[in-house]
Amino acid sequence: MEQQSEINCYYLGKSYPLYTKVDSSIKKLTIQWDGKVFICISPQEGEINITNALESFYIKACKKLIEERLKLYQPHFKVKYKSFSIENHQTKWGSCSSNRHLTFHWKLILFPLNVIDYVVIHELCHLIHMNHDRSFWRLVGKIHPKYKEAMAILGTTKTREI
Structure with a gap:
């Protein structure tokens, strides 16, 4: 399940939305960029701290x-x-x-x-x-x-x- 965060991330001078997604098959929080949005993939549900991954x-x-x-x-x-x-x-x-x-x-x-x-x-x-x-x-x-x-x-x- 993907959900939009209240966070926007800057990249090369523009602001883009950050979506979060849970994937229990991964071990650590990762950030992906698809050219239009940021996707934060977390191994677990709940509160996450994306600062270090970002x-x-x-x-x-x-x-x-x-x-x-x-x-x-x-x-x-x-x-x-x-x-x-x-x-x-x-x-x-x-x-x-x-x-x-x-x-x-x-x-x-x-x-x-x-x-x-x-x-x-x-x-x-x-x-x-x-x-x-x-x-x-x-x-x-x-x-x-x-x-x-x-x-x-x-x-x-x-x-x-x-």
């Missing part, structure tokens, strides 16, 4: 999408990133270390694709400019001309005029 789904989805976006934008840069990971930063959407390791917050998956692209491009630009000087922002703007709109959606304002 976060796990988002982390996997974010990792897959960020990997695709890095492959798309990497050709714009002569320097290559070494590795990347999806994390739960308290204050950052992304970061780039001096050893070329990129990190991204898993909650980026909640935002529209152009916002995710901005963060990916921002961190890739740090491979060339390890600061936020005028050259850095020019490079960001060259690859993502509407980056200021993405920054506004994310609530970040640390920028310089180009």
Whole structure:
């Protein structure tokens, strides 16, 4: 039996309904996405806590999408990133270390694709400019001309005029 929850889940900037379903043949709560709705499959009836299952789904989805976006934008840069990971930063959407390791917050998956692209491009630009000087922002703007709109959606304002 499938029933709609009172919960809507965000994914790539849009809100989608979450349905719950009981399947006693599974051992742990899982989240599925069919392109239109989220389905939470639980091994038992009654009150369920979907927070961890939803976060796990988002982390996997974010990792897959960020990997695709890095492959798309990497050709714009002569320097290559070494590795990347999806994390739960308290204050950052992304970061780039001096050893070329990129990190991204898993909650980026909640935002529209152009916002995710901005963060990916921002961190890739740090491979060339390890600061936020005028050259850095020019490079960001060259690859993502509407980056200021993405920054506004994310609530970040640390920028310089180009």
